[in-house]
Amino acid sequence: TMIHEQNVKPGRANKWLSPFVRRIAVSFESSLAYFKGKKVYYTGCPTHLRMSDKKKEDILLAWKLSCDKVTFFVFGGSQGAHSINQVFLQASEELKKLMDFQVIHLSGEQDHAMVSSQYRRLDIKALVYPFFDQMAEAYTVSDLVISRAGALTITELALFQKRAILIPYPFAGAHQYENAKELQKNGYTMTIQEQALNSSVLLKSIQHLLSLPSEAIVKKQPELMPTDASKHLAALALNLA
Numbered sequence: 001t002m003i004h005e006q007n008v009k010p011g012r013a014n015k016w017l018s019p020f021v022r023r024i025a026v027s028f029e030s031s032l033a034y035f036k037g038k039k040v041y042y043t044g045c046p047t048h049l050r051m052s053d054k055k056k057e058d059i060l061l062a063w064k065l066s067c068d069k070v071t072f073f074v075f076g077g078s079q080g081a082h083s084i085n086q087v088f089l090q091a092s093e094e095l096k097k098l099m100d101f102q103v104i105h106l107s108g109e110q111d112h113a114m115v116s117s118q119y120r121r122l123d124i125k126a127l128v129y130p131f132f133d134q135m136a137e138a139y140t141v142s143d144l145v146i147s148r149a150g151a152l153t154i155t156e157l158a159l160f161q162k163r164a165i166l167i168p169y170p171f172a173g174a175h176q177y178e179n180a181k182e183l184q185k186n187g188y189t190m191t192i193q194e195q196a197l198n199s200s201v202l203l204k205s206i207q208h209l210l211s212l213p214s215e216a217i218v219k220k221q222p223e224l225m226p227t228d229a230s231k232h233l234a235a236l237a238l239n240l241a
């Protein structure tokens with residue numbers, strides 16, 4: 001038997017199972033401190049996403065977006081996040097006065113109509129979807145990502161080398177806050193706790209991150225996770241016998 005812990009901080013189920021399994025795989029190097037023994041392996045977190053072979057300009061044109069505007073990619077996980085939706089829309093009113101921008105926004109099903117109507121009211125070009133499966137393309141064209149901090153999102157942000165504002169999901173043992181700290185070490189990611197989230201704080205964070213030169217992002221990009229995590233996990237599983 002083998003378990004894989006996606007988050008930095010192990011969940012209760014994996015902590016309980018850890019003494020009984022033959023191997024333990026972890027996504028983050030920091031997770032090694034939570035498990036003991038030689039059966040723990042640092043594999044990284046598997047993702048099916050790969051760098052898009054399409055050029056940024058070609059994707060923007062195909063999606064009828066401008067190549068000359070700042071592009072934000074906003075999402076709150078598969079179900080969306082009401083607080084992120086609301087606060088980004090509030091910040092957008094002030095942001096309009098400072099820069100010309102456009103948005104790719106995954107709102108979730110419940111907020112889809114509200115978010116769409118608010119962008120129309122603000123006269124901001126936005127592609128709003130309740131759900132979206134072209135994540136690689138959206139990461140490719142985005143200048144700044146605003147999202148939760150699930151393990152998979154952290155992996156994808158590292159892969160695509162993106163500026164990001166992370167707003168960790170505040171429940172479930174605060175796992176996402178620990179995930180966010182891993183990416184924040186690089187200097188081009190900021191974390192805002194849910195209880196501190198408001199339009200003013202978000203606006204200042206956006207301005208700061210967009211002021212960083214793009215070259216710094218690539219230079220600071222760490223070996224956050226091993227490449228080919230899926231292959232590492234598969235090899236461990238196949239060698240269990």
